Amino acid sequence: MTEAAVTAAILVIGDEILSGRTKDKNIGTIADYCTAIGIDLKEVRIVPDEAHRIVAAVNALRDAYTYLFTTGGIGPTHDDITADCVAAAFGVTIDVDPRARAMLLERHKPEDLNEARLRMARIPAGADLIANPVSKAPGFRIGNVFVMAGVPSIMQAMLDNIGPTLATGAKILSETIEAGNMPEGTYAGGLAGIAKAHGAVSIGSYPSMTPNGFANRIVVRGRDAEAIAHARADIVTLLDGLRDGTPG
């Protein structure tokens, strides 16, 4: 933890996620991506297609974290208001960007570039574009905010494009110890002591249900491989002792 931590938040924009009609897949994808490159994802918010809520969330999250990633609301229809809201959050103007218009012309004939499609070329002043290899309509970066599409395959492509531009922290490492069907309540006391003794790592216990009952996992996370290995060894010793001696 010697390097300054690089943090991030995600803002998912869209009524369709809140209604349940669409099940979000982007949060998990971005979370995995952040973890892989050493960025601490610290918060996620999902808000509806309402301008004041989007603006407030953009400003709260861009102020609080190194990066903010948004998904959704950058298509051509009337409910796609993300770009305008991000411009409002930054207090900058927004207009059709010639670079974005040129990207759209790679996919659409000039006569098909109607007013609705040109909405997708509206980019806040001062933003850099994020290329969209799937359907051309770009995302953009302004300040520490990355505005991406909601369609998962396009979001993934945009994420791959911005990845190399991100400052990253030391890679976050983790070790998983399978506790199996040993109840959390059996090892929780010992684990709390280990967590206290190993302040350089974070230790979590994650139950899940299987047809045969609980299947529990303990995860040690941190940026120092040696510290993780020490904590892991203590946890393995704890579980072995409980398996031998103390019925759950």
Added chain:
Amino acid sequence: MTEAAVTAAILVIGDEILSGRTKDKNIGTIADYCTAIGIDLKEVRIVPDEAHRIVAAVNALRDAYTYLFTTGGIGPTHDDITADCVAAAFGVTIDVDPRARAMLLERHKPEDLNEARLRMARIPAGADLIANPVSKAPGFRIGNVFVMAGVPSIMQAMLDNIGPTLATGAKILSETIEAGNMPEGTYAGGLAGIAKAHGAVSIGSYPSMTPNGFANRIVVRGRDAEAIAHARADIVTLLDGLRDGTPG
């Protein structure tokens, strides 16, 4: 929209979601549930296992919406701090609750009810319990906040228990019109006009990618079946006209 809207937020608590290790399933489940019973889900937040963040989010969301549903962080291990944080958010004490202790004794022998397991019986003062038919450790309700487990099968069972106690609005109805591979940019202009003319409903356009390109859907949502039918008819007429007359 004559009845007062009943609104809700979800607060997902857990490092494991933010690290990507666990992919959340509860948001979609609660979103579907709210939609089915006429509650408007307006916001979701995901926060890590850090007390000040949990407390701040609980207070922000319980003040802003009719209901707040939380998931995660109510197990027996040291990283399960939701109950303490909710007590702090409400400014009430928290201690082992005899009713919750009795529930745990339905599953555990008295000699196995160690300090860690008794953490699961710690309930903020003044809260009502939410029964957990799967593994007994209860959730709880305090004020307008419902605190539930993170394990999806347990969360679902708790949601089924609290459902009948919730105030509900008029059921939210929706109609989906398949636009198929007609590009959003082709119908976006006409759709914006229809959205403007039908203020009693909300109209969204949702693209998704298939191996054959975009598959677009238009969804009309609202609480007035007649208003939805009128908007739907206009949208069908729009799409039919574009299919006949104007190539995409």
